[in-house]
Amino acid sequence: MKKHISVVFIIMLISLFNLWECSGKRQISKNEKLLTHNDSLKIKADSLLRISRPVSGYRFKITGDFDGDHKQDILQERYTDSLYKNETAKYYTSTDTMFEYGDVSFLNRYYKNQSFLEWKEKKLKLAGGQLGFHYVENCGDVNEDGKDEIMLVKQWDDFSSVNTVYFYTFNNGKWDEIYTTPVWEWQFPPTPSGSMIPGLFGNFEYETTEDKDDNAALEEQLKDYKFIIYYPDKSVEFRGRNAIGVFDDDIALQELEKIGDRNYIKKYFKNVVLNDSLYFSPLKNQSIYYKALEGATLLDSTSYLLPLDDGASGVTTRILISHPKSPFKKGLK
Numbered sequence: 001m002k003k004h005i006s007v008v009f010i011i012m013l014i015s016l017f018n019l020w021e022c023s024g025k026r027q028i029s030k031n032e033k034l035l036t037h038n039d040s041l042k043i044k045a046d047s048l049l050r051i052s053r054p055v056s057g058y059r060f061k062i063t064g065d066f067d068g069d070h071k072q073d074i075l076q077e078r079y080t081d082s083l084y085k086n087e088t089a090k091y092y093t094s095t096d097t098m099f100e101y102g103d104v105s106f107l108n109r110y111y112k113n114q115s116f117l118e119w120k121e122k123k124l125k126l127a128g129g130q131l132g133f134h135y136v137e138n139c140g141d142v143n144e145d146g147k148d149e150i151m152l153v154k155q156w157d158d159f160s161s162v163n164t165v166y167f168y169t170f171n172n173g174k175w176d177e178i179y180t181t182p183v184w185e186w187q188f189p190p191t192p193s194g195s196m197i198p199g200l201f202g203n204f205e206y207e208t209t210e211d212k213d214d215n216a217a218l219e220e221q222l223k224d225y226k227f228i229i230y231y232p233d234k235s236v237e238f239r240g241r242n243a244i245g246v247f248d249d250d251i252a253l254q255e256l257e258k259i260g261d262r263n264y265i266k267k268y269f270k271n272v273v274l275n276d277s278l279y280f281s282p283l284k285n286q287s288i289y290y291k292a293l294e295g296a297t298l299l300d301s302t303s304y305l306l307p308l309d310d311g312a313s314g315v316t317t318r319i320l321i322s323h324p325k326s327p328f329k330k331g332l333k
Contacts, residue, residue, distance in 0.1 A: 057090030058191035064138040064148035082112035091194035105157040129154035135188040139228040143328040161198040183240035192218040237318040246308045287323030291316035
């Protein structure tokens with residue numbers, strides 16, 4: 001009898017526990033389903049679209065003889081849907097509330113928008129960043145292969161103003177990367193219609209404009225800008241972040257700290273004066289010259305000639321494109 005009562009008591013306790021556990025939970029019917037992660041993303045995307053209006057943004061169009069057939073070729077920036085077909089918006093403008101840069105990033109990634117520079121005749125696509133291209137330029141025949149090369153800066157949807165310039169040449173039916181150099185995005189003009197607002201330490205916002213006069217002025221400014229400057233001695237010059245690379249080499253940095261920047265420059269660089277300005281060329285590759293700070297002279301022992309150990313410093317680089325060791329000749333036979 002006692003055994004029977006204990007069993008009944010245990011069963012009652014289990015029942016009471018189950019009732020208590022379920023009392024705080026709503027029962028899900030067979031016709032209902034839990035929201036998935038993809039459902040949540042779609043809800044967010046739909047809500048953002050309801051409070052915004054799409055802005056197409058700028059598309060670069062570059063012409064030149066990129067295949068060496070002495071005919072004009074056209075490279076057209078495209079920013080399309082995930083199927084590479086229809087042009088879509090890069091940016092969004094708010095209709096009734098603040099539309100954040102992160103929201104633009106979310107929508108472009110959610111819809112898997114495609115960014116590329118298209119050479120329609122060759123059926124070639126050169127990928128861009130998540131927001132297209134920050135800048136594109138026909139930089140002429142920098143490797144002396146009889147064809148024009150292009151340089152471009154991809155527009156990422158990150159929170160940094162640090163970026164990279166990529167140089168490409170058309171070779172054996174495809175685009176080959178031949179050179180890169182670090183830059184800041186604020187070196188380049190803004191694009192019409194919509195553009196990032198790069199600061200010294202990062203990108204935190206963007207701005208759009210539909211004013212025709214403003215956009216015309218922005219486009220004219222963009223066309224007038226040149227990253228590459230040509231000189232009669234078959235050299236090109238450009239300015240960007242420090243590309244010397246000493247700050248990335250622990251052994252070089254230790255030696256630099258031990259003997260000082262002036263002695264290090266004397267040991268590893270050859271000095272030369274071009275256009276009345278002082279330059280230094282690495283002994284290992286004398287096709288490259290780095291411009292000294294304005295006013296620096298070899299006679300002035302106190303002058304800081306090159307920002308060797310500072311990756312954030314600005315440096316002007318000059319490259320002799322006819323020199324056999326020119327970095328632009330990478331991959332050429």
